[in-house]
Amino acid sequence: MTELTSLTIAEARTKLAAKDISAVELTDAYLSAIEAVNPVINAYVTVTPEKAREMAKASDARIAAGKAGALEGIPLGIKDLFATRDVHTQACSHILDGFKPKYESTVSQNLWDDGAVMLGKLNMDEFAMGSSNESSYYGPVINPWKAEGSNQQLVPGGSSGGSSAAVAAQLCAGATATDTGGSIRQPAAFTGTVGIKPTYGRCSRWGIVAFASSLDQAGPIARDVRDCAILLKSMASVDAKDTTSVDLPVPDYEAAIGQSLKGMKIGIPNEYRVEGMPEEIEKVWQQGMEWLKDAGAEIVNISLPHTKYALPAYYIVAPAEASSNLARYDGVRYGLRVEGKDIVDMYEKTRAAGFGQEVKRRIMIGTYVLSAGYYDAYYLQAQKVRTLIKRDFEIAFANGVDAILTPATPSSAFGIADEDLASDPVKMYLNDIFTVTVNMAGLPGMSVPAGLDHKGLPLGLQLIGKPFEEETLFRTAHVIEQAAGTFSPKKWW
Amino acid sequence: MSVDLATVKRVARLARLAVSEEEAQKMVGELNGMLGFVEQLSEVDVKNVEPMTSVTPMVMRKRADVVNDGDKAADIIANAPATTENFFMVPKVVE
Numbered sequence: 166m167t168e169l170t171s172l173t174i175a176e177a178r179t180k181l182a183a184k185d186i187s188a189v190e191l192t193d194a195y196l197s198a199i200e201a202v203n204p205v206i207n208a209y210v211t212v213t214p215e216k217a218r219e220m221a222k223a224s225d226a227r228i229a230a231g232k233a234g235a236l237e238g239i240p241l242g243i244k245d246l247f248a249t250r251d252v253h254t255q256a257c258s259h260i261l262d263g264f265k266p267k268y269e270s271t272v273s274q275n276l277w278d279d280g281a282v283m284l285g286k287l288n289m290d291e292f293a294m295g296s297s298n299e300s301s302y303y304g305p306v307i308n309p310w311k312a313e314g315s316n317q318q319l320v321p322g323g324s325s326g327g328s329s330a331a332v333a334a335q336l337c338a339g340a341t342a343t344d345t346g347g348s349i350r351q352p353a354a355f356t357g358t359v360g361i362k363p364t365y366g367r368c369s370r371w372g373i374v375a376f377a378s379s380l381d382q383a384g385p386i387a388r389d390v391r392d393c394a395i396l397l398k399s400m401a402s403v404d405a406k407d408t409t410s411v412d413l414p415v416p417d418y419e420a421a422i423g424q425s426l427k428g429m430k431i432g433i434p435n436e437y438r439v440e441g442m443p444e445e446i447e448k449v450w451q452q453g454m455e456w457l458k459d460a461g462a463e464i465v466n467i468s469l470p471h472t473k474y475a476l477p478a479y480y481i482v483a484p485a486e487a488s489s490n491l492a493r494y495d496g497v498r499y500g501l502r503v504e505g506k507d508i509v510d511m512y513e514k515t516r517a518a519g520f521g522q523e524v525k526r527r528i529m530i531g532t533y534v535l536s537a538g539y540y541d542a543y544y545l546q547a548q549k550v551r552t553l554i555k556r557d558f559e560i561a562f563a564n565g566v567d568a569i570l571t572p573a574t575p576s577s578a579f580g581i582a583d584e585d586l587a588s589d590p591v592k593m594y595l596n597d598i599f600t601v602t603v604n605m606a607g608l609p610g611m612s613v614p615a616g617l618d619h620k621g622l623p624l625g626l627q628l629i630g631k632p633f634e635e636e637t638l639f640r641t642a643h644v645i646e647q648a649a650g651t652f653s654p655k656k657w658w
Numbered sequence: 659m660s661v662d663l664a665t666v667k668r669v670a671r672l673a674r675l676a677v678s679e680e681e682a683q684k685m686v687g688e689l690n691g692m693l694g695f696v697e698q699l700s701e702v703d704v705k706n707v708e709p710m711t712s713v714t715p716m717v718m719r720k721r722a723d724v725v726n727d728g729d730k731a732a733d734i735i736a737n738a739p740a741t742t743e744n745f746f747m748v749p750k751v752v753e
Contacts, residue, residue: 263737474698474702477698496739497746499738507750508748528673529689530693533665533669545709547699548710552709553707555710591691605713
């Protein structure tokens with residue numbers, strides 16, 4: 166059965182359409198793999214085998230009736246941030262203890278409407294706050310990758326660490342994920358998978374547990390560029406229930422794959438050469454430029470002068486929005502309640518018991534920067550800096566640049582319970598240094614594997630595009646993928 | 659700018675987070691670490707720069723002002739920790 170789980174979405178789609186395999190067979194293969202491997206890597210926080218088999222059976226019936234959808238019979242994992250009707254939806258937080266929504270997120274509904282099968286809910290950093298998946302109430306996820314000759318457990322990145330690990334370990338054909346500061350692209354880079362955060366507004370945010378509403382976007386993590394294109398096509402839509410979702414036709418992203426890069430201009434921002442960046446990252450970046458040049462693109466140096474301010478501005482804007490969004494968890498309407506001597510005592514005890522350390526830290530900083538007397542100095546200043554960050558990109562694009570190539574992360578995957586990172590939250594935040602600018606400007610960004618470092622761990626490159634020009638990213642990322650190949654971990658489990 | 663223990667306790671109160679003395683002490687250091695990190699933003703010249711309100715230039719779509727959803731009381735209270743007859747139950751708030 167193992168060979169069924171090694172099929173890409175595109176391959177499975179062909180075999181399902183030709184009736185070489187059935188959706189039930191494919192789903193059963195994944196369920197067996199999850200049963201065997203999930204206890205070791207902890208990618209799923211809940212598995213839904215009955216629902217999966219029922220959906221797969223319905224898929225087989227639709228295939229037989231000639232009514233197959235674009236994702237008919239494809240088994241997917243769903244990040245725990247997406248509301249799924251009557252199924253565990255907790256943003257991997259204790260405060261949403263026992264929450265099973267009576268509604269479905271628009272993105273997951275779009276996937277089911279196209280025939281996809283749900284395998285279960287995927288682990289993540291609590292409320293998507295983290296870069297290592299270690300802040301989950303359900304414990305860390307173990308990266309399917311290990312350094313050569315080492316037995317050390319590594320993080321799968323975060324916050325979509327369950328999504329990236331499940332895709333890399335072949336415990337789902339593809340996964341949904343979300344990205345507020347790098348939560349799709351960094352875990353994809355750490356696991357040798359492909360992830361795209363589309364333009365802000367491309368996917369509806371309705372039914373996705375809110376973290377920072379002006380930055381949050383859903384996107385897929387998958388094994389290759391084509392699979393990401395297939396998934397994003399189904400996930401994206403305009404939605405009356407999210408007024409920030411955009412009323413633009415969803416292109417056929419797959420059709421962009423294989424198109425020539427001739428005449429394209431790729432920008433290389435000098436500001437992404439940061440102090441202390443390993444030489445290997447610089448090397449893989451240079452290699453990426455060579456590949457794109459060989460494919461006919463022109464490489465040009467550009468400047469994005471406000472890059473270094475993106476991370477500090479993010480750590481004002483995101484916690485401020487989070488402190489507002491997370492005010493709803495008060496022990497009244499859903500989730501955990503800890504009784505107190507009066508209602509305020511109940512609120513305070515519930516929130517103290519329900520939120521983890523990292524979430525509390527961000528609520529505190531957000532509440533502080535929004536509090537009377539500090540708003541102008543922090544929040545307003547950060548939003549002005551955000552305008553400048555976006556302007557940097559606009560100038561580069563106005564000068565003819567079609568896409569920007571950068572490293573995805575400043576390092577490969579690091580160890581679980583890294584003491585250095587645990588002692589200094591700001592150090593952990595630096596993981597998002599290359600990805601966070603994209604959220605601040607609302608642009609599409611994609612992470613694609615480009616090679617392995619000296620430890621045998623995957624490294625990713627990031628492509629940044631113009632608003633709603635995801636097709637350019639798919640086209641360019643595919644060229645990198647063709648040159649670099651795809652990467653799978655050794656099965657040590 | 660930096661915060662002291664009293665400020666941390668005041669902010670925790672605003673955020674409705676119960677904190678122990680020990681936690682509050684720890685948070686002083688953590689918040690000051692973060693505030694130190696974001697301090698560099700003050701060096702950016704933002705004269706005549708508008709604060710960002712939306713990343714994509716768009717006019718917000720408005721829906722018709724009509725009832726298009728509802729009659730779901732049972733669904734709405736389905737996940738509440740304490741309910742009675744389609745009401746959320748909370749500790750007494752008015753004497």
